[in-house]
Amino acid sequence: MPELPEIQAHAERLDAAFATAPLERFTPLAFTALKTASPPPEAAYDKELVFVGRRGKHLLLDFGVATFVVHLMQGGRLKPDEKQAAKPRFGQARWRFADGRALLLTEAGTERKAGVWVLAGDPEDQAPLLGLGPDADTVDRSQLAPLLQEHPMRLHGFLRDQHIIAGLGRLLANEVCHRARLSPFANTAKLDHDDVAQLAEAIGVCINDGLAFERGLTEMSSSAQRPSNVHHRVGEPCPACGDTVRAVEYSRYTVAYCASCQTGGKVLADNTTSKFLK
Numbered sequence: 653m654p655e656l657p658e659i660q661a662h663a664e665r666l667d668a669a670f671a672t673a674p675l676e677r678f679t680p681l682a683f684t685a686l687k688t689a690s691p692p693p694e695a696a697y698d699k700e701l702v703f704v705g706r707r708g709k710h711l712l713l714d715f716g717v718a719t720f721v722v723h724l725m726q727g728g729r730l731k732p733d734e735k736q737a738a739k740p741r742f743g744q745a746r747w748r749f750a751d752g753r754a755l756l757l758t759e760a761g762t763e764r765k766a767g768v769w770v771l772a773g774d775p776e777d778q779a780p781l782l783g784l785g786p787d788a789d790t791v792d793r794s795q796l797a798p799l800l801q802e803h804p805m806r807l808h809g810f811l812r813d814q815h816i817i818a819g820l821g822r823l824l825a826n827e828v829c830h831r832a833r834l835s836p837f838a839n840t841a842k843l844d845h846d847d848v849a850q851l852a853e854a855i856g857v858c859i860n861d862g863l864a865f866e867r868g869l870t871e872m873s874s875s876a877q878r879p880s881n882v883h884h885r886v887g888e889p890c891p892a893c894g895d896t897v898r899a900v901e902y903s904r905y906t907v908a909y910c911a912s913c914q915t916g917g918k919v920l921a922d923n924t925t926s927k928f929l930k
């Protein structure tokens with residue numbers, strides 16, 4: 653799934669290309685695409701696109717009177733629509749502008765979870781943005797410490813929980829834990845002052861590395877292209893120490909880590925499954 657750096661760089665690309673263009677028409681192409689009934693998308697017709705922004709992993713197309721919030725989920729993409737075909741492959745929704753250009757939301761696969769919310773007023777106070785934690789690129793050490801204390805849980809899950817900190821996903825959770833030299837299973841409430849400092853620094857560095865990479869591209873990267881030290885590198889040598897990158901596998905994601913760098917050499921097993929293996 654695209655995470656904060658990919659969504660941020662993409663928002664910047666779309667903003668540079670489409671800001672100030674008046675909206676002519678919004679067309680849902682799949683019945684699941686539009687998640688809201690009021691205000692109608694027509695509220696934004698003839699209004700200029702003020703800016704394209706980001707909140708968490710959501711893209712925001714702000715037309716002043718209404719904001720279109722777009723969540724790409726796993727396989728969604730929002731791209732300039734050159735062909736404007738009647739039934740585009742994987743098509744979910746289309747924004748057509750007065751100058752003849754268009755943006756097309758597509759979602760590959762069968763999950764059908766990508767979506768568009770049309771919101772009037774402050775989008776922060778409404779679903780799907782309501783309840784998101786602060787954006788990960790704005791969280792410093794002093795903000796991170798109380799969040800860790802208030803949410804005692806495994807560090808990897810903490811980093812991925814959008815209600816605690818918004819914008820990080822599976823790749824950055826793995827990369828942040830590795831860079832901070834902390835176990836992905838570390839209890840957040842037990843991290844000491846130095847751990848928290850390393851964690852805050854790692855979040856910043858990993859996001860900046862991702863942004864620097866992503867801003868050099870003309871389209872959003874695929875997960876496999878993104879810079880990583882442990883994610884997608886299970887079985888390879890750790891770039892920091894040469895130990896083998898290990899994994900704890902879950903049905904929907906993989907926790908990748910280096911035992912030498914992060915757990916004092918301890919090989920992790922998931923408690924919830926390992927008891928059945930004994």
Ligand SMILES: [Zn+2]
Nearest residue numbers: 890893910913
């Ligand atoms: Zn290592």
